[in-house]
Amino acid sequence: MESSTGGPDRRRRRARRRPLLSAALVAVVIGGVTAGGTVYVKARAHDGGRTVSSRVQAVQKEASVEPVTRPAVDRTALLGTAMKAVDVPSGAAVSAAVLDLDSGESAVYGQGAFDTASIVKADILAALLLRAQDEGRHLTATEKAYAVKMIESSDNASATALWNTVGGAEGLDAANARFGLTGTSAGANGLWGLTRTTAKDQLTLLRQVFGTDSKLTSASRAYLRELMESVDAGQRWGVSAAAGSGVTALKNGWLPRSTTGLWVVNSIGRVEAADGSVYLVAVLSRGTATQAAGISLVESAARAAVGAFADPA
Template sequence: MRAVPVPEGADVAVAVLDAESGESASYGDGRFDTASIVKVDILATLLLRAQDEGRRLTATEEAYATAMIEHSDNDAASKLWRAIGRAEGLDAANERFGLTRTEGGEGTLWGLTRTTAVDQLTLLRQVFGPGSELDGVSRRYLSGLMGRVVRGQRWGVSAAGDGSGWALKNGWLPREATGLWVVNSIGRVTVGGRGCLVAALSKGNPTWAAGIALVEGAAVAAVSLFGVEDAAG
């Protein structure tokens, strides 16, 4: 993978899957706070619970899900966090999804869920399939919301694509104790008709903008492993 400039004191991890070949690669095995990328996991958990109960989401649940994913609404996320049983519910679903190093945040602190880039790639495989615990209707619903995030949040892994098809969720969190930023991005990008799943996580960034630049650089470098390095220019 091509070198990515990392700000002093910052850390980054990235994982990528080429959907065409099934090949995957990763860099960095540290654990990171999720910030708002956990909202994908929250909704995946809710959808799995609904499947188990033999039902689809209610109109209220769908309203919260739309606000949570498309607008990154935190109040909606808190409501659905409670609906899934908080960390206990998330962790139980993640065991079924195959996430082995992700742990739900304590109490109401869903944004402090801890995860790895490889686990987030595993989650993306559940969202985009095949071989998912989620059925086709659930996968299309969740990935569809990720393809409609508001314009101001279309940064991150999308930098590694050609703009012809993407679906993503970003997360960012300034840490009060240090003033440093957690900035993460996960999703699917398309390059010349070829799909890639990408998860880029970072922490210790001096600014929000520096974090965005870091995860975008990591995503571009990761996708370049599959011979599509001119994806983002």
């Protein structure tokens, strides 16, 4: 028989108190963790002669490590430096613009407006799609037939038909104002190939086609992208020179000027680089003696423009 004041009961009661001390310590430690990750130790306790503060100190040490921030990159300066390595023939001019779709960073090289030649056909189709949206309808079978030939084969007669459908120069200018093209002026007297534009504006147009913040619906964008991904094999030059193995969507333009005998050669589109990064690229040129020289210039500029957006590290 055990005494009412006997030791065993008292020892059991004392033993039950020990976990409360550990729980209290946990509460102190948890209460000392701030939103910024800093740990403030308000007390140190021992349980059976073993300190429990070492783990807290380890957390505190880890929390004191400052995050590493990457320095800002001047893409415009990098693009300018890259373009200096491009061999521009005497008397010729080139302008380039590029946008990294992943980061949203962009840069433009070169000033002034250039004749569009056939790259305006992508703009004409964008204007037609916007007009159809406004009218609450789909493209007609005839319009689709013209659109396919205009983009995939760069057919001029189809471009003229759709140019008239969108309202000619006035209609294209009105659509471009809604798209945000501020430096583009539609060709007068039905000469759509002499529409004047800038590399910056062509990048804005590409964002309407390949971006999500667009006046075009997702269905309209998908339709135009599909046609740009399906241009004839003989026309898959230009910005595609900067692509890796991914799908390229593009529209090219080429035009010998009767007044000078010199060539206008342009290329716009979406390319996937060898590292998987995706870019929108516009390259405009004028003043080369031959079409081949213009293509070489545009492709060199496209590679330089995309290369300028490679990770400096």
